[in-house]
Amino acid sequence: MNKIEKIVDDSGNFVKLSRLAKTYKQKLASSTAFKNRLKDLENLAQTNRLCRYVLDNWEAMVTEKPRSLHQRIRIIDTLVSQSQLEAKKKELEDGLKWSTTPIYIKFLQQCFNIKTCPYCNAQSTLTLKGKKDPRVLIELDHFYPKSIYPYFMFCFYNLIPVCHNCNHIKSDDDFTIYNAFHPYYIDIDNHCQFEIPSKTVADYFAGNIETKELIPQLKVKPQFRTNQGVENRLNKHVEGTRLDEVYSEHWDIAWEILQKARHYSSIRRKGLKAVLPNLVDSEIDRLLYGNYLEKKDIPNRPFVKLTKDLIDQWEK
Numbered sequence: 639m640n641k642i643e644k645i646v647d648d649s650g651n652f653v654k655l656s657r658l659a660k661t662y663k664q665k666l667a668s669s670t671a672f673k674n675r676l677k678d679l680e681n682l683a684q685t686n687r688l689c690r691y692v693l694d695n696w697e698a699m700v701t702e703k704p705r706s707l708h709q710r711i712r713i714i715d716t717l718v719s720q721s722q723l724e725a726k727k728k729e730l731e732d733g734l735k736w737s738t739t740p741i742y743i744k745f746l747q748q749c750f751n752i753k754t755c756p757y758c759n760a761q762s763t764l765t766l767k768g769k770k771d772p773r774v775l776i777e778l779d780h781f782y783p784k785s786i787y788p789y790f791m792f793c794f795y796n797l798i799p800v801c802h803n804c805n806h807i808k809s810d811d812d813f814t815i816y817n818a819f820h821p822y823y824i825d826i827d828n829h830c831q832f833e834i835p836s837k838t839v840a841d842y843f844a845g846n847i848e849t850k851e852l853i854p855q856l857k858v859k860p861q862f863r864t865n866q867g868v869e870n871r872l873n874k875h876v877e878g879t880r881l882d883e884v885y886s887e888h889w890d891i892a893w894e895i896l897q898k899a900r901h902y903s904s905i906r907r908k909g910l911k912a913v914l915p916n917l918v919d920s921e922i923d924r925l926l927y928g929n930y931l932e933k934k935d936i937p938n939r940p941f942v943k944l945t946k947d948l949i950d951q952w953e954k
């Protein structure tokens with residue numbers, strides 16, 4: 639739900655994505671597993687021009703930004719005839735065989751160090767770094783799916799740290815930077831907001847509908863509603879991650895926010911300020927709503943985007 643530009647390293651310092659991409663490239667180039675895959679491609683390249691292209695260009699492609707990567711698709715797809723394209727892609731995908739979870743994938747999972755999924759902001763993506771038993775809850779989604787774009791499967795800017803649910807639900811859905819929200823490229827929070835229609839809220843308070851019908855939906859912000867491109871990206875995102883179904887399960891959170899925003903936020907805020915005079919306003923808000931309310935904190939905890947957007951809607 640937020641653009642990923644920097645990550646926090648183990649020492650608490652911000653690291654730019656471009657720097658992490660360079661480190662990833664070094665790790666990849668020195669990995670025995672990757673070198674073995676390149677050897678496999680050398681054999682395939684004798685009869686498969688897609689494999690030849692990857693061998694000749696992989697060093698540039700590893701750290702290439704999404705827009706430049708996209709420009710390669712048309713070139714690559716003209717390398718073999720349309721009738722052979724799918725078979726050659728499959729051969730390339732099998733030749734690379736990333737599904738063996740080689741060392742560089744683990745390296746990236748541990749580096750990302752983000753707490754929530756950028757696709758849904760509903761699930762944790764923690765990395766538990768215990769020395770005896772490290773566990774990684776982050777998965778790496780291939781934004782351009784490997785079944786359609788196998789030549790991008792090792793590219794840093796095509797690997798998105800997401801939750802298990804989003805990775806498996808999205809699967810082979812044909813996301814590109816021109817039809818979906820790429821988290822390194824576009825900020826969903828700038829363009830879309832969670833809403834529950836005013837009529838639904840009125841019906842709830844009138845006793846006409848049940849609490850579980852307070853279902854939040856992600857919508858394009860008013861200033862972009864004439865922009866068909868944003869609408870299309872949102873539809874792709876929601877369908878690809880089944881976000882509407884995920885959030886329909888969380889009507890209880892929406893109900894809590896609604897009650898607090900409607901009935902006691904101002905009274906409670908004054909009371910908390912009186913007993914906790916050393917806290918700043920943002921800390922008072924956190925105590926009040928049980929979550930962060932600022933854009934910068936969307937990556938830090940699940941449902942920050944939902945909480946922030948609904949309060950914006952209901953407290954004004």
Ligand SMILES: [Zn+2]
Binds near residue numbers: 801
């Ligand atoms: Zn997710």
